[in-house]
Amino acid sequence: MFLAKKNRINVFKILLYFGFAYFFWLMLRLTLEYIPAKPDISFLMIKQTEVMEHSAYLPIFYTHVYTSIFVLMTGFFAIIRKDFGLKNFHRSSGKMYIFLLVIFSAPSGIYMGWFANGGLFSKTSFLILGIFWWISTFLAFKYAREKKFSEHKKWMWRSFALTLSAITLRLWKLVIVYFFQPNPMDVYQIVAWLGWIPNILLVEFLIRKKLI
Amino acid sequence: MKNLKFILFAAVLVLLVNCKKEASVETSAKMDTAVAKVDSVVIPEIHQELYGIYTGNFSGTEKRFDEYSKEGYDEEIEKRLSLKINRITKDSVYGQSIVNGNQRPFRGVFNETENSFVLDEPGDDKTDGRFNVKIKSDSLTGKWVAYNKSRVKAPLKSLKLIKKEFVYNPNFMIDKDSDLIDWTNPKDFEEKYTDSETGKTEKYKTERNRVASDAVFKINASKQKLTEKDLKNLRKLDLEIIKNSVFARHGYSFKKETYRYFFEQTDWYIPVSNNVDADLSPMELENVALLNRFTKYAEDKYDYFGR
Numbered sequence: 001m002f003l004a005k006k007n008r009i010n011v012f013k014i015l016l017y018f019g020f021a022y023f024f025w026l027m028l029r030l031t032l033e034y035i036p037a038k039p040d041i042s043f044l045m046i047k048q049t050e051v052m053e054h055s056a057y058l059p060i061f062y063t064h065v066y067t068s069i070f071v072l073m074t075g076f077f078a079i080i081r082k083d084f085g086l087k088n089f090h091r092s093s094g095k096m097y098i099f100l101l102v103i104f105s106a107p108s109g110i111y112m113g114w115f116a117n118g119g120l121f122s123k124t125s126f127l128i129l130g131i132f133w134w135i136s137t138f139l140a141f142k143y144a145r146e147k148k149f150s151e152h153k154k155w156m157w158r159s160f161a162l163t164l165s166a167i168t169l170r171l172w173k174l175v176i177v178y179f180f181q182p183n184p185m186d187v188y189q190i191v192a193w194l195g196w197i198p199n200i201l202l203v204e205f206l207i208r209k210k211l212i
Numbered sequence: 213m214k215n216l217k218f219i220l221f222a223a224v225l226v227l228l229v230n231c232k233k234e235a236s237v238e239t240s241a242k243m244d245t246a247v248a249k250v251d252s253v254v255i256p257e258i259h260q261e262l263y264g265i266y267t268g269n270f271s272g273t274e275k276r277f278d279e280y281s282k283e284g285y286d287e288e289i290e291k292r293l294s295l296k297i298n299r300i301t302k303d304s305v306y307g308q309s310i311v312n313g314n315q316r317p318f319r320g321v322f323n324e325t326e327n328s329f330v331l332d333e334p335g336d337d338k339t340d341g342r343f344n345v346k347i348k349s350d351s352l353t354g355k356w357v358a359y360n361k362s363r364v365k366a367p368l369k370s371l372k373l374i375k376k377e378f379v380y381n382p383n384f385m386i387d388k389d390s391d392l393i394d395w396t397n398p399k400d401f402e403e404k405y406t407d408s409e410t411g412k413t414e415k416y417k418t419e420r421n422r423v424a425s426d427a428v429f430k431i432n433a434s435k436q437k438l439t440e441k442d443l444k445n446l447r448k449l450d451l452e453i454i455k456n457s458v459f460a461r462h463g464y465s466f467k468k469e470t471y472r473y474f475f476e477q478t479d480w481y482i483p484v485s486n487n488v489d490a491d492l493s494p495m496e497l498e499n500v501a502l503l504n505r506f507t508k509y510a511e512d513k514y515d516y517f518g519r
Binding site: 030040042043045046048049117169170171173174177184186188 | 445518
């Protein structure tokens with residue numbers, strides 16, 4: 001009975017790994033659209049106002065794009081807490097995650113949130129998301145330094161749940177467009193919030209239930 | 213001394229030849245002007261009052277085949293045709309025909325006693341044919357027969373055209389009571405249907421058509437410089453109509469049925485050319501470039517994983 005349950009959990013975990021691998025692949029492909037870097041490709045096609053008016057926008061945008069893909073990858077390796085026979089694998093990937101996120105990804109994300117599509121409604125969401133993302137990651141770092149690993153683990157999960165909003169936001173968009181075909185910015189305003197709130201609620205629920 | 217004589221002789225000879233050359237050039241120049249004069253004198257343009265654009269319906273019957281019943285049937289079709297009469301002389305008429313973005317030159321004759329034209333398209337396109345039309349004050353009516361009857365769906369068409377003055381006006385917009393459904397690009401869509409009595413749910417395939425929003429009545433790309441903010445919340449069809457309104461105002465004859473459908477609902481749209489790129493104002497060009505970028509973004513991103 002106990003074994004069966006453990007097996008089921010393992011199968012579930014493997015499914016999650018494959019799921020993540022698939023969506024990571026999609027995110028990687030989106031990132032590769034920005035190589036070579038150009039001022040007017042992909043998402044930037046509709047961001048030329050910001051590109052023209054704020055000289056900082058383009059370098060900060062590219063900082064976000066290029067670092068975030070590594071944040072997503074190292075975050076995943078850190079959260080599964082396995083060393084795969086490599087010394088300090090969890091620690092190194094975690095360090096990389098925290099460093100890239102706190103110094104580059106989150107600050108650049110907050111800057112971009114200020115110029116987000118969809119007006120005040122989505123700007124508010126992206127700004128809160130960015131700030132929460134930075135704080136949760138910083139706290140995870142702080143508790144690891146203090147060797148309070150139970151707290152470290154909780155904050156890491158919160159941080160990674162927000163990291164995964166990169167994927168969930170785009171998934172929600174797909175679902176909403178498939179069923180309702182709203183205008184592009186109406187979708188954007190919805191997914192700006194839907195991208196991260198269910199994620200953080202789920203993690204909070206799991207923490208309460210002592211599953212994390 | 214002998215040498216000197218020879219040189220003198222040679223020089224005179226050269227001079228003479230040169231003179232002759234110049235003389236011949238002069239005479240040929242004279243002849244040129246003479247020919248030109250003769251041309252304009254002998255072939256005067258007549259009936260200049262008939263010059264202009266005649267636009268209206270171009271209708272015929274297409275033979276179709278129904279895949280389901282395996283039977284052939286006739287379908288009435290109607291297109292918009294413009295004939296441009298550019299030059300009429302005693303024995304020749306020059307102009308162009310434009311239908312569905314296909315612009316063809318024609319040459320023909322005008323019969324003064326019957327007030328009728330016989331106009332021939334060149335014949336190197338499968339859609340070329342001969343027009344037989346009569347003119348009565350402002351209306352031009354008659355028929356068109358394809359040269360190669362097996363290569364066109366409707367080899368015999370009748371035309372009913374009215375003379376219209378083509379004027380570019382940046383204020384022209386799609387009519388407010390237009391049908392805004394794009395019937396030409398249906399998308400397959402799966403829908404569920406639950407029978408209220410049996411409670412069974414069935415899936416069935418259906419088609420969904422795109423519908424433009426009322427933004428196409430409000431945003432005019434010929435009058436103001438558009439910003440990204442103006443366009444961000446628009447779907448692809450809106451962007452396409454706003455962009456093509458610019459071309460429609462300049463009399464562009466659309467190859468795509470989608471756009472013809474929207475603009476042929478207006479009374480101002482007169483297709484006069486298959487290329488109006490040179491007529492666009494700098495502001496219109498900028499707006500078209502912006503609209504193209506947004507259309508591309510809508511195509512690449514709207515229903516894909518991404519932003």
